Amino acid sequence: MSKGSKLIVAGVTKRFGGLLALNDVSFSVESGEILALIGPNGAGKTTLFNCLTGFLKVDGGTVEFNGQNITNWSPNQICSLGVSRTFQVVQVLQGMTVLENVMVGAYLRHPRTAPARESAMAILERVGMVNRANDLAVNLTLPEKKRLEVAMSLATEPKVLMLDESMAGLTPTEAAEASQMIRSLRDEGLALIVVEHVMEAIMPIADRVIVLESGTKIAEGSPAEIVSNPRVISAYLGDKYAKRVIN
Amino acid sequence: MKDVNRTNKTLLTIAVLASIIVPLFIKARFLQHILVMVVLYAVLGQAWNILGGYVGLVSIGQAAFFGLGSYVSSYLSVEYGVNPWFGFVLAGLITALFGFLIGLPVTRLRGRYFAIATIALGQVMKVLFENWQRVGAATGLMLPLVKEGFSTFQFHTTKLPYYYIGLAMLGIIILFMRYMERSRLGYYFKAIRENEDVATALGINKTSYKLIAIAISAGITGMCGTFLAQYSLYVEPEYMFNHNISVTIALIAVFGGTGNILGPILGSAILLPISELTRAWMGSTGTGIDMMIYGAFIVLICVYQPRGLMGVVRNIQARARAQVQQARRGVNV
Numbered sequence: 001m002s003k004g005s006k007l008i009v010a011g012v013t014k015r016f017g018g019l020l021a022l023n024d025v026s027f028s029v030e031s032g033e034i035l036a037l038i039g040p041n042g043a044g045k046t047t048l049f050n051c052l053t054g055f056l057k058v059d060g061g062t063v064e065f066n067g068q069n070i071t072n073w074s075p076n077q078i079c080s081l082g083v084s085r086t087f088q089v090v091q092v093l094q095g096m097t098v099l100e101n102v103m104v105g106a107y108l109r110h111p112r113t114a115p116a117r118e119s120a121m122a123i124l125e126r127v128g129m130v131n132r133a134n135d136l137a138v139n140l141t142l143p144e145k146k147r148l149e150v151a152m153s154l155a156t157e158p159k160v161l162m163l164d165e166s167m168a169g170l171t172p173t174e175a176a177e178a179s180q181m182i183r184s185l186r187d188e189g190l191a192l193i194v195v196e197h198v199m200e201a202i203m204p205i206a207d208r209v210i211v212l213e214s215g216t217k218i219a220e221g222s223p224a225e226i227v228s229n230p231r232v233i234s235a236y237l238g239d240k241y242a243k244r245v246i247n
Numbered sequence: 248m249k250d251v252n253r254t255n256k257t258l259l260t261i262a263v264l265a266s267i268i269v270p271l272f273i274k275a276r277f278l279q280h281i282l283v284m285v286v287l288y289a290v291l292g293q294a295w296n297i298l299g300g301y302v303g304l305v306s307i308g309q310a311a312f313f314g315l316g317s318y319v320s321s322y323l324s325v326e327y328g329v330n331p332w333f334g335f336v337l338a339g340l341i342t343a344l345f346g347f348l349i350g351l352p353v354t355r356l357r358g359r360y361f362a363i364a365t366i367a368l369g370q371v372m373k374v375l376f377e378n379w380q381r382v383g384a385a386t387g388l389m390l391p392l393v394k395e396g397f398s399t400f401q402f403h404t405t406k407l408p409y410y411y412i413g414l415a416m417l418g419i420i421i422l423f424m425r426y427m428e429r430s431r432l433g434y435y436f437k438a439i440r441e442n443e444d445v446a447t448a449l450g451i452n453k454t455s456y457k458l459i460a461i462a463i464s465a466g467i468t469g470m471c472g473t474f475l476a477q478y479s480l481y482v483e484p485e486y487m488f489n490h491n492i493s494v495t496i497a498l499i500a501v502f503g504g505t506g507n508i509l510g511p512i513l514g515s516a517i518l519l520p521i522s523e524l525t526r527a528w529m530g531s532t533g534t535g536i537d538m539m540i541y542g543a544f545i546v547l548i549c550v551y552q553p554r555g556l557m558g559v560v561r562n563i564q565a566r567a568r569a570q571v572q573q574a575r576r577g578v579n580v
Contacts, residue, residue, distance in 0.1 A: 053448065079450035087448070093441035104438045107431045108450040116431070156450055 004066075005159040005191055006030040007052075007083065011061035014044075014051055014215075021047045023215045024061070029160065029208075034182060034192045036202045036223070039212035040235055045195045046088050048212070049164055052193075053085045054078045065160070080108065084158035086149045088165050088195070094138040098129060098148055101137050105155030120155055127151045127181070143170050150181075160191045167198050175201040203227070211235065270410055277527065279406035283478065285519045286413035287471060291492075292499040292511025293420045294467035299497065300505030301433065302460040303440030304354065308365030309468050309496045311349075311372040312342045314488035316469025317476040318376065321388045331400035331477050339470040346465025347458055354457040357443075366493070373488035387483025390476065400477045409478050416474070417512070420467060424508050436460060437506070468496075491538070495522070498541050502548055504555025513556050518544070 007029050014022040022044050029035040037045050050056040052063055054075040062071045070078055093101050102120035103113075110116040124130045127147050132140065137148060146166050153161055163182070167175045179201050186192055186207075196202040203209075209226040211219040213235040219226055226232055270282055291309065299305045319341050320334025329337075353364045377385045395402045402408040427433040438446040439453050446453055476482045495518075503514025522537035529536055552558040 055444070055448075074452075075447040076450045076452045079448060085448055087444070091442055091445045091448075093438055093445060095441050096437055100434065100437075104434050104446070104451075105449045107434060111431055113429055113431070152445070152449060 004031055005082065006066060007160050007191060007193075008064040009052065009061070010064070012048070012051055012058050012063065013060035014047055014056060015059050021215050022051065022058075025212070025215070025217050026061075027210050027217065027220065029191045029193055031159070031189045031191050032186055033207050034186050034194060034205055036206035036209040037193055037195045037212065038197075038199075038202070038209060038226075042214075043212040043235075044215040045212055046164060047215075049085055049088075049162055049193075049195065052078075053083060053162065079156055079158075082157070082159035083162070084153040084156045084160070085162040086146075086153055086164055086166055090142065090145045090149055092137040092140075092145050092148050092152070095136065097134050097136055098140070099124065099133040101148055102151050102155045105152040108156045123151050123154050126154075143174055146170070147178075154185075158190065160193065161185065162193045162195075164195045165197060166194070167196055167201050170198075179205050266414060270407060273407075276406060277523075279410065281520050281523045283406055283409045283413060284523055285515050286410060286417050287474060287478075288495065288499055288519050289512045289515040290413065290416050290420055291468060291471050291496045292503065292515050293417070293424065293508075294464045294471070295496045295500045296505055296508075296511050297424070297427075297436075297467075298460050298464040299500060300507070300510070301427075301436040301440060302457060304457060304460065305358075305362045305497070306365040306464070307362050307493050307497050308367070308369035309464075310369045310488050310490060310492040311365075312346060312465040312468040313472040313475075313492055314372055314376065314482075314484065315345055316342045316472030317482045317487045318382055318388075318472075319469070320473040321390055321476045321482045322382055324390055325388050330398070331473065332398075335400070335470055335473045335477075338473040339466040342469025342472070343462040343466030345469075347462040349465075350458045350461040354454060354461060366490075369488065369490055369493050373484050373490075376484040376488060383483070385484060387481060387486070390480040390482075392480065401480070406478075409474075413474065416470070421508055428508070432456075432459070440506075494538070495541070498545060502541075502544055502555055504557025504560075507557055509560075510555050510557045513560075517556070 009028065010026050012022055012025045013020070025044075025048060027035070037048070039045055047056065051058045054070075054073050054077070057072050062069055064070065065078075065081060065083060068081070070081065070083075093104065096104070099117070099120055102123055103116050106116040106119040106123070110119055121130070121133070124133055127150060129144070129147060129151065132144065137145065140148060146169070150163065150166055167178050170178060175198055182192060182194065183205050194202055194206070203223045206223050209219075209221065209223050210217055211226060211229075211232050218231045218235060219229045221229070270279070273279055273282065291313070295306060295309055316338035319338040320329075320331055323329035323334045323337065324331055349368060353361060353368070356364055376382060382388060393399045393401055395404065397408065427436075435446070435451050435456050438449065438451060439456055443453055472487060475487070479486075499514035499518050500511045501514075502518060503512065504510030518541060521540055525536045525540065548555055554561070
């Protein structure tokens with residue numbers, strides 16, 4: 001359904017005052033691909049997400065989706081076009097039920113209530129939350145809220161789905177379930193950009209990995225290439241360690 | 248569950264019938280006056296509720312829309328002899344447009360800053376009309392006394408027709424809100440209230456929906472202004488743009504419970520009689536007593552049940568439901 005979508009990021013730069021948060025970052029991702037975005041704390045991963053989804057204005061560079069320049073569009077326009085995201089600090093509509101939360105997302109493609117509810121229920125089924133449908137979102141556990149957030153994003157029927165640390169804080173079993181889910185979304189033709197700290201969970205499923213450090217892309221490649229890349233090791237563990245590992 | 252739903256439906260039917268039939272037997276003009284005020288403020292509370300309860304934009308300047316609406320119809324009626332019903336509809340449209348235009352800058356403000364801006368708006372409108380010679384400045388406008396009747400929107404012998412017109416307005420707004428609650432509009436409103444960032448991330452254009460809400464709220468409030476102008480047959484800035492109107496509207500909604508349909512009606516039915524009665528009993532020395540009582544109620548609500556009276560009602564219902572379930576379990580054992 002969403003075959004052939006492509007998001008191209010070219011030379012994106014973002015400054016916060018004197019701090020260069022993103023420096024000339026370029027990459028692309030297309031349908032049927034999982035792109036992992038990793039990097040130490042403060043590397044600019046979330047800033048990059050915010051720039052791609054319109055929550056922050058970029059200071060330079062372009063974001064292109066299916067040939068259309070979407071740089072600095074408003075977040076809701078970008079979402080309507082088919083680029084959806086979750087938040088690093090989990091954000092749900094606390095005072096509404098789980099079903100209502102997902103329906104708000106589903107209304108984007110189904111303006112009438114009955115089809116929106118149907119579509120929302122199908123998604124809840126898929127993420128295994130049907131039994132929670134009528135509970136208030138505020139009463140969910142943290143992992144459940146994260147799952148709900150993914151469900152809400154999916155309800156907007158995106159072509160590109162950007163997940164910001166959706167697996168943080170999950171038990172190994174839950175993380176495995178989440179990986180399974182991400183894989184099946186890819187097989188359906190979604191393009192996924194996944195920010196993750198849980199390396200065991202993301203490395204086995206990623207098709208490609210890009211590494212950010214201090215706002216600069218320092219490496220890009222297959223997971224196998226990345227784990228043996230000296231710049232990546234030094235970014236995570238320091239230069240001393242990098243030399244030791246390489247030798 | 249079913250029993251509770253059935254009880255709710257029965258109660259609702261009784262309430263509707265009572266609101267239509269009982270007033271017919273009330274002959275005292277003062278009691279009729281209280282009824283009129285209760286329905287008027289129930290509508291006003293509902294209009295506030297759309298903006299404050301559903302979208303989360305707390306307005307303490309509804310008097311700006313209220314006064315503007317009252318002046319639109321009154322000015323047209325005094326100057327050009329326009330039928331007040333036409334003025335009534337026009338007041339709705341013009342205040343809705345006004346709300347939209349004011350909303351363009353004001354809805355960009357969040358939380359308390361929006362509230363402060365609306366207070367300022369109410370005051371500015373009052374000062375503006377106090378100095379606008381064309382509409383009578385501080386003395387305002389007297390509506391010409393004409394033969395009473397539905398077509399002239401004037402009734403002198405009894406206040407009941409006003410009550411029924413107000414009741415019809417309330418009925419229409421309730422139907423609209425029931426539709427809204429079950430449609431995309433209502434869901435999007437609530438989503439914006441709960442979390443603007445999430446709403447935007449899900450493709451909602453929050454600015455448009457806030458503007459829709461403020462336009463609807465302003466339009467209804469403006470029509471209520473026309474209603475009060477036809478009821479009292481004069482308009483003046485001190486009366487129609489009074490800050491107390493803005494405060495009372497907000498208090499009624501918060502007291503009754505926001506974000507649902509019954510709350511503002513309940514709030515109006517309890518607070519308005521208190522205000523009118525204290526005013527009647529204590530005369531001019533009682534001015535402000537109603538506000539003191541409101542204040543006490545609001546403190547109680549804030550401390551014990553922030554969801555308003557509807558929160559209290561919901562708790563009772565939940566308890567009843569639990570008891571029913573327990574009883575059933577008892578039977579099964």
